[in-house]
Amino acid sequence: MTTDLKTENTAKPWQRLHEADHELYALCEQELTRQRQGLELIASENFAPSTVITALANVFMNKYAEGLPAKRYYGGCSVTDDLECLAIERAKKLFNSSYANVQPHSGAQANAAALMALASPNDKILALDLAHGGHLTHGSAVNFSGRFYQSHFYGVCDRSGILDYERIAACAKEVQPQVIIAGASAYSRCIDFQKFHHISKEVGAYLLVDMAHIAGLVAAGVHPSPLPWADVVTTTTHKTLRGPRSGLMLWNNADLSTKLNKGVFPGTQGGPMQHVIVAKALCFKEAMHSSFVEYQRQTIANAKALAAEFERQGLAVLTGGTDNHLVLLDLSATKFSGKFAEQVLESAAISVNKNMIPGDKRSPMITSGVRIGTPAVTTRGMREQEMVTIATFIQRALENANNADYLVVLKHEVEAFAANFPLYPEW
Numbered sequence: 276m277t278t279d280l281k282t283e284n285t286a287k288p289w290q291r292l293h294e295a296d297h298e299l300y301a302l303c304e305q306e307l308t309r310q311r312q313g314l315e316l317i318a319s320e321n322f323a324p325s326t327v328i329t330a331l332a333n334v335f336m337n338k339y340a341e342g343l344p345a346k347r348y349y350g351g352c353s354v355t356d357d358l359e360c361l362a363i364e365r366a367k368k369l370f371n372s373s374y375a376n377v378q379p380h381s382g383a384q385a386n387a388a389a390l391m392a393l394a395s396p397n398d399k400i401l402a403l404d405l406a407h408g409g410h411l412t413h414g415s416a417v418n419f420s421g422r423f424y425q426s427h428f429y430g431v432c433d434r435s436g437i438l439d440y441e442r443i444a445a446c447a448k449e450v451q452p453q454v455i456i457a458g459a460s461a462y463s464r465c466i467d468f469q470k471f472h473h474i475s476k477e478v479g480a481y482l483l484v485d486m487a488h489i490a491g492l493v494a495a496g497v498h499p500s501p502l503p504w505a506d507v508v509t510t511t512t513h514k515t516l517r518g519p520r521s522g523l524m525l526w527n528n529a530d531l532s533t534k535l536n537k538g539v540f541p542g543t544q545g546g547p548m549q550h551v552i553v554a555k556a557l558c559f560k561e562a563m564h565s566s567f568v569e570y571q572r573q574t575i576a577n578a579k580a581l582a583a584e585f586e587r588q589g590l591a592v593l594t595g596g597t598d599n600h601l602v603l604l605d606l607s608a609t610k611f612s613g614k615f616a617e618q619v620l621e622s623a624a625i626s627v628n629k630n631m632i633p634g635d636k637r638s639p640m641i642t643s644g645v646r647i648g649t650p651a652v653t654t655r656g657m658r659e660q661e662m663v664t665i666a667t668f669i670q671r672a673l674e675n676a677n678n679a680d681y682l683v684v685l686k687h688e689v690e691a692f693a694a695n696f697p698l699y700p701e702w
């Protein structure tokens with residue numbers, strides 16, 4: 276190891292593992308190499324800035340701080356209180372909300388807390404079907420949300436792939452849910468939160484908007500915000516928002532504050548991860564920067580370019596395009612399943628994930644679709660013209676799916692292409 280000034284200034288946070296535990300050091304290095312070499316098109320992933328990753332390694336990790344600022348169950352929390360208040364203020368400012376809880380450990384935890392606060396066991400909840408782009412925590416039978424609540428689902432229109440608000444309203448009237456959940460993991464169009472608000476009010480339900488995927492777009496003002504319309508908004512902070520792996524809850528109605536805060540602690544979590552709250556507060560600050568708005572605009576422009584190129588090549592794009600950071604390929608007219616396409620692309624160093632499509636005849640483990648997102652490649656600096664190249668790589672991989680030699684050559688081509696967009700050059 277050289278120890279010149281440059282290396283010291285840009286030390287990787289795991290550098291000290293080099294002496295302390297060489298096995299762990301080697302794994303961290305292997306993963307950095309993997310992330311650099313391939314094309315990351317998983318829509319829920321991103322590359323947090325090295326400042327955010329470095330910020331995770333701090334001494335707040337040692338502190339127990341159950342409770343809220345100035346209302347803790349432990350002593351020694353005065354500095355922790357200042358930190359958490361700063362993070363809360365930044366979250367409120369970024370998303371223009373009256374209240375925030377920055378303690379959820381993840382998106383799933385934020386949803387557990389919100390449901391704990393707004394519904395009782397056996398109450399009815401109504402959410403987007405998993406097969407139509409919903410999330411496990413929105414009432415799936417294999418998740419707490421499907422075990423503890425009576426879950427009902429609305430879907431997208433089978434033909435267009437777009438949310439049909441009239442049908443959702445009719446469904447809400449019939450089900451009479453306690454909570455309606457809007458938000459998705461695999462939906463490529465703008466969601467009309469105002470319509471969801473009216474549907475919820477009409478049936479006397481709470482509206483929970485889970486903006487996990489689009490939080491960065493919302494923060495940048497390039498997707499309409501759910502904040503004026505939802506009773507509570509939950510999100511992750513590591514997807515388009517490009518922060519640490521974590522969660523967040525936001526709301527405007529003071530009457531819900533006690534319930535929602537209690538839903539997090541003591542409802543569903545113990546001590547908050549204050550060291551992660553440091554990195555979250557940093558990500559909120561970075562998201563207020565004009566360069567972040569530019570990044571989100573480019574993320575959408577890239578997704579649109581990708582969708583247009585797929586269509587030009589004759590691959591079916593669900594909904595015929597995209598308004599956000601992701602594109603859903605409908606492979607049902609091809610000989611490929613989503614699972615097979617995912618595997619073929621992986622052998623060419625392209626990461627995507629299989630995805631159900633509306634009316635899918637295959638199981639969730641096989642599927643007839645693929646979800647492709649642009650947040651990570653946009654962070655690497657790629658623009659529209661690179662999206663055309665990526666669509667071509669994908670097309671070539673699928674066309675030569677059974678030719679292992681071809682895929683090896685293509686993999687090298689993909690890796691050489693990715694190397695033109697250095698990832699973490701400071702490391």
Ligand SMILES: *Cc1c(COP(=O)(O)O)cnc(C)c1O
Binds near residue numbers: 458
């Ligand atoms: C990713 C996601 C979550 C879960 O987030 P985790 O941090 O993985 O727990 C919740 N809801 C939606 C809509 C998501 O896309």
